[in-house]
Amino acid sequence: MREWMIGAAQMGPIQKSDSREAVVARMLALLDSAAEQGCELVVFPELALTTFFPRWYMEDQSEVDYWFEREMPGATTRPLFERAREHGIAISFGYAELTPEGRHFNTSILTNRRGEIIGKYRKVHLPGHVEHDSERDFQHLEKRYFEPGDLGFETFDNDGTLMGMCICNDRRWPETWRVMGLQGVELVMLGYNTPSVNSQNAGEGLEKRLYHSELSVTSGAYQNATWAVAVAKAGDEDGHPLMGGSIIVDPDGFVVARADSEGDELITARCDMDRCQFGKTTIFDFARHRRIEHYGRITSQTGVER
Template sequence: MSRILTVAAAQLGPIQKAETRAEVVARMIALMEEAKAKRADFIVYPELALTTFFPRWYHEDRAEADPWFEAAMPNPQVQPLFDKALECGMGMSFGYAELTPEGQHFNSSILVDKTGAIVGKYRKIHLPGHVDYDETRAHQHLEKRYFEPGDLGFPVWRTMGGLIGMCICNDRRWPETYRVMGLQGVEMVVLGFNTPSVNGHRSGEGLAQRLFHHRLSVQAGAYQNSCWVVAVAKAGDEDGNHLMGGTLVVNPDGEIVAELEGEADGIIVVPCDLDATRFGKETIFDFARHRRIEHYGAITAQVGVVEPD
């Protein structure tokens, strides 16, 4: 028995600061048309798919960053993407900067079903970086300045024939991200990322090690929760700031089954059997039989490290 969801991981190459929403949406539509030709049911785009990675720029007045945010979704600039998805009968997920009616700012992603309806929203919880300008860094990473930590938790939605969850970029490095969704039976986690090719704190940590940590995190999350993970990059040189690639699909055994080469716009299409998640969920990661929550209290009782006396 199998339940196949054919997924297109749609990497975006660099988005320059001067590029308009309309230009970016046109690129996303082109990738969707390519995915449709390859019989994809569901397309996944990166974090902050509509803009450059603007948290690399410091504004003394943080409101000066508001033009990068979307006050409604869909809006007139993004509606053509929704129209094309409906025409193709394709679900989609993409990330964007969200400005709420209450004036809150989140790094968000949405899940859209094959009818064009937004069925899920996720707001990034594990925000990396810093709040104020840091002259010791090779580059600025000001997500903590421009975004608030997500307030929706890690929900999972029953849609497109399976149980699908979302996370964003740095979330993939935290095992709690996957486990909270795993405890809801998640069968596929989709995520977008914009990851600099060099660690701003440690210049010696370059592209090879960054990609190693990326793959390690995603493969571990997939294996330890017996789920598919679709991780999609925005990559390349954005106004002199380089983002790594590493768009890939990992199966429930933690194996990379497809990885996109290069840093340009492109897709990989993978038929994902959601029933392939069952073996792990019914054996080594049968949580109901094997978890011992009486010993896990520190995970939620404390934030930082508490050393023994």
């Protein structure tokens, strides 16, 4: 397929007390709405099945593991795959993954329109910290509960379109986009759970946080001539607000659809993948214009060195 009707399925808050079954029911309702609007691909947020549990400090590993999925699909999530298959809709969503070897990842998967998982991504750029930080207004313990992803930024052929995934903080790192861009990616899907307040700078404000999120996605899309879908889980989760701002962005970096709430909301856009080709063959024709002899620092060091 070279043209997709894409739905960005923003989700409102998920409370600590909400069951997986209740959350999946909400996802099914969004999926049904997407089917009514002719969608062929629906993208859900990061950690779509649970509250954003890394805000809570936990020492008991069994308490931590409660938030993780041991198989995908499992008993609770299988209805989502079955409904997507019935509708002929490909889906992508994020969840906390516990592997058979006991490893913990912040993960997203991608299916084809037959409900088969064809791609998996594990979050690489984990924000936050490991131990309880009394100086923060609230905790952000992704580095405590997850390992950095080990699958890289791969792309997947989904019915003739090259698709890639990243998660939340990954969107802020240009390397994320360029690695997929160098594979010819045509659609980047990302979910996020981004607090409305900066735990280390309460004065930053929601407007600036939304701007920086959108800037990261629009610039990444433009500089790699790719469509992008960025989908939030938003709203007040047990007193902790998450921002919305879900968007669909074209290969020129323009927002073509935008959510206007912090609740369950579906936004859609018809996305012609052939529109990626102009940028990929002109200003961002990497084969002609990249000068890799000058880029060594990008992979040879992490922190700033003079």
